[in-house]
Amino acid sequence: MTAVAFAYGGGVVTGILGSENPPPPRRQPETGLLDEAAQRIAAEAARPVDRQQLERAAVEGMLRALGDKWSAFYQPSEFDGYASALEGHYSGVGLWLRRSPQGRIRVASVQPGSPAAGVRIAAGDELVSVAGQPVAGRTVEDVVSALRGPVGSKVQIVFARHGRRYTATLTRTLMSTDDVTVQRLRGVGGAPVTKIRIASFTRGVGQQVRQALAEHPEQHRGGVVLDLRDNPGGLLDEAVDVTSAFLNGGPVVSYQSRADGSRTLYARPGGDRTTRIVVLVNGGTASAAEIVAAALQDHHRALVIGSRTFGKGSVQEPSRLSDGSAIQLTVGWYRTPKGRYIDGVGVEPDIPVDTTDPKVAEQRALEVLRGLLASLGGDTKGRG
Incomplete structure (x- = not known):
């Protein structure tokens, strides 16, 4: 990432060549301000x-002006790698990352069987350097992007x-x-339960x-445990498909963007409405x-168990630029079916559970499923 910094010491800037009445800028009418600055740097800077570094610094500076931590600039190879990961394949080490509310970069999840799974790094750890x-x-x-690279190469x-x-x-x-x-579990009381773990929405x-x-x-027959713990997100249409x-x-989900106005995404009909x-x-x-x-909570389709979620409720859309690079911009904020905003707030679980021990939350989920079935006399028929 290109960093642009201006520094001076003692409150006085020295060593700048000039005079009390500097000549007026030699603006060329056919060029914009950014082109003019780039040409001046190329011609006069010691x-x-x-030029490519200057252009990237300029784009990143414009994105920083938005004050939005989710907006980003990708070089062509970076965006290709990002897109490949969302399609379900990439060359890397098996780490999903997220930014904590304090601004630190932490491990969201570690892919089983990956190079990262072979060391002691775990979800919640802070990444210090790559x-x-x-x-x-x-x-x-x-x-x-720094974690990814050619197959067989090493990264510390x-x-x-x-x-x-x-x-x-x-x-x-x-x-x-x-x-x-997918894991088959034996629920409390012996009823079979299916646990579906989704690591990300690719x-x-x-x-x-x-x-x-x-x-x-x-x-x-005993119900489904949909495990979304440490899931950092991914493709919106896949999230809608899972909900469907x-x-x-x-x-x-709905959101409003400047380009498209208000948009609401709907579940397809015909989903499973009987399984708890x-x-x-x-x-x-x-x-x-x-x-x-x-969405499942708002539709009274599922009980949410665990701790308050991360609270990233903004919509990002990437756009390719002419040289193959891309910018990712926040274009709106999500609202749940009941109109709730989750950005900076998260989703409050129906049943709070300490999630420091994964097994505790899973056992509580099985107990809740048993209670739901018992309330229906063992019938798995769902609400209409």
């Missing part, structure tokens, strides 16, 4: 900067937990995100969730994952 460069002040996208990371730092060297590999994991996640519900329906799997139409559902969330549940949890 240490000129490459490839010898501190991450402080950098965007999440920039740090993610430094991370912190409870004030203690650790160093690990990881070998990048071709990763398939495998973001849906391409095809909705279809995989539907498939998990359609296969062996007898395996979730449990609804028979109705609004999922609980949704597990925690402070790492963000963005698209919060949309799913809030």
